[in-house]
Amino acid sequence: MYTNLLEEIKSDHVSGASEISRKACSAFVTFSSEVQAKSKEEYFDKLLKLGVDLAFAQPYMASVFNLANSILYYVEELLPTLSLEELYEFTKDKAEEFCYNSLNSMQKIAKRGEILIEEGSKVLTFSSSGSILSILKKAKEEGKKFEVIACESRPMFEGRLLAKFLGDAGIQVTLITDAAMGVFAKEATLFLVGADSISEATFVNKVGTKYLCLLSTEHEAPLYVACERSKFISEGWRFKPMAWGDPKEVLDFELSNVKVENPYYEEIPLSYCQKVITNEGFLSPEDIPNLIRKTRLCKKLMQHLKSF
Structure with a gap:
């Protein structure tokens, strides 16, 4: 459950910010498959609550805030044009994209930094x-x-x-x-x-x-x-x-x-x-x-x- 992931993130004082932000990605992906909403507005409100909860779970790790902000910004922008099912899928895709980019970023940082x-x-x-x-x-x-x-x-x-x-x-x-x-x-x-x-x-x-x-x-x-x-x-x-x-x-x-x-x-x-x-x-x-x-x-x- 995404609530379990949220609690895990909140209590993690050992992992680095990059690893924790990827756990937050998993929370968004799990949320998009578990949440039940009767309208797009209700879905956004629940998504917003998750974003706020994640931001406060690790308030000093900017990548967690930026993940939540990015997903919420684009979902809010697309709220009038996408269906409820499409919003579920969009949330999942954005979180997975963030995670992929994070892992790819590590490879780029490694290549640049090793010199x-x-x-x-x-x-x-x-x-x-x-x-x-x-x-x-x-x-x-x-x-x-x-x-x-x-x-x-x-x-x-x-x-x-x-x-x-x-x-x-x-x-x-x-x-x-x-x-x-x-x-x-x-x-x-x-x-x-x-x-x-x-x-x-x-x-x-x-x-x-x-x-x-x-x-x-x-x-x-x-x-x-x-x-x-x-x-x-x-x-x-x-x-x-x-x-x-x-x-x-x-x-x-x-x-x-x-x-x-x-x-x-x-x-x-x-x-x-x-x-x-x-x-x-x-x-x-x-x-x-x-x-x-x-x-x-x-x-x-x-x-x-x-x-x-």
């Missing part, structure tokens, strides 16, 4: 990003010999998953604690990070990423952000507050007079990165605002999101 990996490179990365994994695996497939320094990314340890995937691909990995970044940064020749969203002047990623960016500046090593174009979102409609996780993920018992906080994401200036590696090519931070302005918005979706 940054040179023989003997030492790549420092943080958290777990499908784009970064694709780039590093592609470089390995091209026969390059290099090493990766992966931070474990507390408290959910998704960096350990990345290290496992890289190790299984035959890539040499050094897994370190997040606090040890400063010790190993001086060895790195390249810094690579993913992003959950990119706006006009900033990007959002797992807490700890900014520390890595500061270290890249200190050691004068290039830093690149890699992500799909579908993660671009305007500051004007991106969720501002950062998500906070369960304090028990950090400390599962109470201490007298001690407050535990567990932020998941942070906002980082794009000025730290040399380029953004996307499926549409290498983009400079200056290129991004113009691309974001081209996004068409579903007004009803925006009305719902602004009310919260």
